[in-house]
Amino acid sequence: MTTVQPASDTTEPAGGATASARLPQRWLILAVLCVAQLVVVLDNTVLTVAVPVLTTELGASTADVQWMINAYALVLSGLLLTAGSAADRYGRRRMLLTGLVLFGLGSLAAGLSSTSGQLIAARAGMGVGGALLITSTLAVAMQVFDATERSRAIGIWAATSALGFAVGPPIGGTILAHLPWGAIFLVNVPIVLVCLFVARALIPESRDPAGGRLDVVGAALSTAGLTAVVWAIISGPERGWTSAEVLGAAAVGVLLLGFFVRWERRIPHPMLDMHFFQDRRFVGAISGVVLITFGATGALFLLTQHLQFVRGYPAWEAGLRMAPFALSIVLLNVSGAVAVVIRRLGLAAAIAIGMTLLAGGLALITLFPSDGYGVLLAGLLVMGVGCALANPAIVEAVMSAIPAQKAGAGAGVDGTMTEVGSSLGIAVLGAVLNARFAALLPAALAGAGSFPAALAAARDGAEREAVTVAFASALETGQLAGAAAVLIGGLVAAGLLYRADRPKTAQ
Numbered sequence: 001m002t003t004v005q006p007a008s009d010t011t012e013p014a015g016g017a018t019a020s021a022r023l024p025q026r027w028l029i030l031a032v033l034c035v036a037q038l039v040v041v042l043d044n045t046v047l048t049v050a051v052p053v054l055t056t057e058l059g060a061s062t063a064d065v066q067w068m069i070n071a072y073a074l075v076l077s078g079l080l081l082t083a084g085s086a087a088d089r090y091g092r093r094r095m096l097l098t099g100l101v102l103f104g105l106g107s108l109a110a111g112l113s114s115t116s117g118q119l120i121a122a123r124a125g126m127g128v129g130g131a132l133l134i135t136s137t138l139a140v141a142m143q144v145f146d147a148t149e150r151s152r153a154i155g156i157w158a159a160t161s162a163l164g165f166a167v168g169p170p171i172g173g174t175i176l177a178h179l180p181w182g183a184i185f186l187v188n189v190p191i192v193l194v195c196l197f198v199a200r201a202l203i204p205e206s207r208d209p210a211g212g213r214l215d216v217v218g219a220a221l222s223t224a225g226l227t228a229v230v231w232a233i234i235s236g237p238e239r240g241w242t243s244a245e246v247l248g249a250a251a252v253g254v255l256l257l258g259f260f261v262r263w264e265r266r267i268p269h270p271m272l273d274m275h276f277f278q279d280r281r282f283v284g285a286i287s288g289v290v291l292i293t294f295g296a297t298g299a300l301f302l303l304t305q306h307l308q309f310v311r312g313y314p315a316w317e318a319g320l321r322m323a324p325f326a327l328s329i330v331l332l333n334v335s336g337a338v339a340v341v342i343r344r345l346g347l348a349a350a351i352a353i354g355m356t357l358l359a360g361g362l363a364l365i366t367l368f369p370s371d372g373y374g375v376l377l378a379g380l381l382v383m384g385v386g387c388a389l390a391n392p393a394i395v396e397a398v399m400s401a402i403p404a405q406k407a408g409a410g411a412g413v414d415g416t417m418t419e420v421g422s423s424l425g426i427a428v429l430g431a432v433l434n435a436r437f438a439a440l441l442p443a444a445l446a447g448a449g450s451f452p453a454a455l456a457a458a459r460d461g462a463e464r465e466a467v468t469v470a471f472a473s474a475l476e477t478g479q480l481a482g483a484a485a486v487l488i489g490g491l492v493a494a495g496l497l498y499r500a501d502r503p504k505t506a507q
Contacts, residue, residue: 022145022146022149023144023204025202026144026145026149026153028198028202029140029144029199029202029203030141030144030145030153030156030157032195032198032199032202032203033096033137033138033140033141033157034137034156034157034160035191035194035195036096036099036100036133036137036195036199037133037134037137037157037160037161037164038160038163038164039103039133039188039191039192040103040130040133040134040164041160041161041163041164041165041168042164042167042168042171043072043107043126043130043185043188044069044072044073044168045164045165045167045168045169045172045319046168046169046171046172046175046184047068047069047172047184048168048169048172048315049169049172049173049176049314049315049316050172050176050181050184051065053176053181054068054116054119054181057181058113058114058115058116058119059116060116061116064116064120066238067116067120068116068119068120068123069123070231070234071120071121071123071124071127072123072124072126072127072130073127073230073234073419073423074124074127074227074230074231074234075124075127075128075130075131075227076127076128076130076131076134076419077226077227077230077416077419077420077423078131078222078223078224078226078227078230079127079128079131079132079223080131080134080135080226080412080415080416080419081219081222081223081226081271081272081409081412081413081416082131082219082222082223082271082412083095083099083131083132083134083135083136083408083412084135084139084408084409084410084411084412084413084415085214085215085218085219085271085272085408085409085412086132086214086408087132087135087136087139087207087407087408087411087412088139088207088208088405088406088407088408088409089207089208089213089214089408090207090214091205091206091207092136092139092140092143092205092206092207092407092408093136093140093199093203093204093205093206094205095132095135095136095408096132096133096136096137096140096199096203097196097199097200098129098132099129099130099131099132099133099136100129100133100192100195100196100199101129101192101196102125102126102128102129102132103126103129103130103132103133103188103192104129104188104189104192104193104196105125105129106122106123106124106125106126106127106128106129107122107126107185107186107188107189107192108185108186108189109121109122109125110122110123110126110182110185111182111183111184111185111186111189112182112186113182122185131415134411134415135408135411135412135415136408136411137157137411138154138157138395138399138407138410138411138414138415139407139408139410139411140203140206141153141154141157142154142399142404142407142410142411143204143206143404143407144203144204150396151338151339151342151343151392151396152333152336152338152339154392154395154396154399155332155333155338155339155342155388155391155392156330156333156334157392157395158333158391158392158395159326159329159330159332159333159334159388159391159392160330161391162325162326162329162330162384162387162391163326163327163329163330165300165322165326166319166322166323166325166326166327167319167323167326168319169315169316169318169319169320170316170317170319170320170323172184172315172316173314173315173316173317173319174316175187208405208406208408209405210269210405213269214271215264215267215269215270215271217263218260218263218264218267218270218271218272219271221256221257221259221260221263222257222260222271222272224253224256225252225253225254225255225256225257225259225260226253226257226416226420227253228249228250228252228253228256229249229250229253229254229257229420230253230419230420230423231249231253232246232247232249232250232253233250233420233423233424233427234423234427235249236427236431237427237430237431237434241431261274271409272409272412272413273406273409276401276402279401279500280496280499280500281397281401281497281500281501282398282401282402283496283500284397284493284496284497284499284500285394285397285398285401285493285496285497286398286413286414286417287492287493287496288351288394288397288489288490288492288493288494288496288497289394289395289398289414289417289418289421289493290417290420290421290424291421291485291488291489291490291492291493292351292355292390292394292421292486292489292490292493293417293418293421293422293425294421294422294424294425294428294485294489295355295359295425295482295483295484295485295486295487295488295489295490296355296358296387296425296486297421297422297425297426298422298424298425298426298428298429298430298482298485299358299362299425299429299479299482299483299485299486301425301426301429301430302429302430302433302475302478302479302482303322303362303365303479304318304319304322305433305475306472306475306479307321307322309451309471309475310468310471310472310475311371321373321376322380324377324380324381324384325380325381325383325384325387326384327384328380328381328384328385328388329384329387329388329391332384332385332388332389333388333392338388338389338392339392341389342389342392342393342396346501347393347394347396347397347497347501348494348495348497348498348501349494350389350390350393351389351390351393351394351397351490351493351494351497352490352491352494353386353389353390354385354386354387354388354389354390354391354393354490355386355390355486355487355489355490355491355493355494356386356487356490356491357382357383357385357386357389358382358383358386358387358390358486358490359386359483359484359486359487359490360382360386360483361378361379361380361381361382361383361384361385361386362379362383362479362482362483362486363480363483364378364379364382365379365380365479366476366479366480366483367480369476390490394493395414397497398410398413398414398417399411399414425482425485429478429481429482429485430478432477432478432481433474433475433477433478434474436473436474436477436478437451437454437470437471437474440469440470440473440474441454441466441467441470442463442466442467442470445457445458445463445466445467451467451471454467454470454471455467455468
């Protein structure tokens with residue numbers, strides 16, 4: 001195994017640091033990686049509180065607002081595999097710096113936008129930078145830390161996503177209370193500049209020595225296929241799962257991904273080595289990513305709906321009340337406690353226990369509703385402990401199932417499966433919520449497409465109360481479905497990993 005050498009632009013391969021060659025600045029490097037990861041996550045969550053302002057000041061239609069959100073997600077999802085492959089071939093440090101530059105320029109363009117079209121285009125540009133940052137930050141962390149410290153480093157890296165999910169709305173609300181809406185994007189620029197300066201000075205270059213040229217055909221097929229599939233998942237609840245647009249996009253996406261698989265099997269230097277899928281541990285790990293993020297992201301989405309629509313908190317306050325969930329994840333990982341527990345339990349057991357706790361915390365909040373904060377706080381802390389345990393375990397399972405020199409490709413697969421699972425979770429559990437809500441609505445309000453629309457159509461206080469009760473009951477159904485999905489997904493993922501590791505243990 002070749003060690004990382006701290007040089008500014010070397011072509012030396014890096015298979016991960018060893019205990020005897022640990023970089024003294026590795027924890028500072030991790031801090032930079034986490035800040036870069038955090039701004040990528042924040043960019044989605046912080047936008048939720050700005051939608052009313054954007055609608056007014058830019059004259060944005062409902063479709064415009066949806067594209068402001070979805071342009072970023074679609075570009076990011078479609079490019080993750082390509083970004084990971086580029087990091088391995090051209091240098092992880094180089095792609096990290098490139099991602100920071102693109103994300104910073106996109107943020108600047110978004111903050112200075114004067115029309116909806118300009119903002120949508122800027123958000124798409126930010127998605128390109130975001131894809132490079134998600135893959136390169138994880139790939140660099142895999143190279144900088146040795147096996148002894150890697151679990152803790154991955155845990156801290158993974159915790160930043162939860163932190164961004166919770167603190168995005170409060171940060172966005174605070175900015176909008178004192179500054180113009182463009183500031184929610186412009187605030188990224190100085191952060192990116194600091195990360196650029198520190199990353200260029202401290203992070204060593206590493207790449208796959210046998211990477212070869214970029215697989216242009218594979219990149220085009222995977223990007224187009226993944227974008228089409230994710231678009232179909234995102235658009236399904238609104239346009240109808242059986243609509244021609246959704247079914248057509250899904251079919252085209254699956255067909256293109258099929259061509260991608262065939263192409264990758266034929267070329268000597270594939271973007272994604274299909275032999276990885278012959279490894280039961282790799283298949284179990286990526287299946288676990290989809291299953292876990294499906295349940296966890298969908299359940300947390302419904303919980304934020306509960307806080308905003310049932311309890312009546314604005315988006316920024318709902319995020320603030322969710323903060324204990326994220327802070328518990330961060331504290332447990334930064335302290336190193338989670339890494340110790342994962343080493344003692346093993347990855348499969350850590351995932352099973354963690355997702356059981358996450359499901360239990362969500363069930364606690366759902367089954368024991370209270371107007372106070374005590375039950376919610378207890379449930380969030382239990383959920384936080386579960387996520388703190390399961391998230392780094394599943395990321396480590398994916399990354400440890402492939403060669404270290406393919407860390408970028410592994411990060412691309414992990415990011416892609418995370419995006420697909422998250423989109424599915426929000427779409428499917430959102431559909432459960434909407435179907436149950438429609439079934440419980442009074443007959444006079446049948447056909448109302450959403451909770452706000454039903455409230456607006458209500459003719460008196462009694463009907464408004466009926467709408468609120470129906471939505472609360474529908475949310476309870478959706479949250480329990482989410483808790484069940486979290487539990488089942490966690491146990492299935494743990495079972496797949498356990499079965500994959502059992503032959504090695506026996507040997």
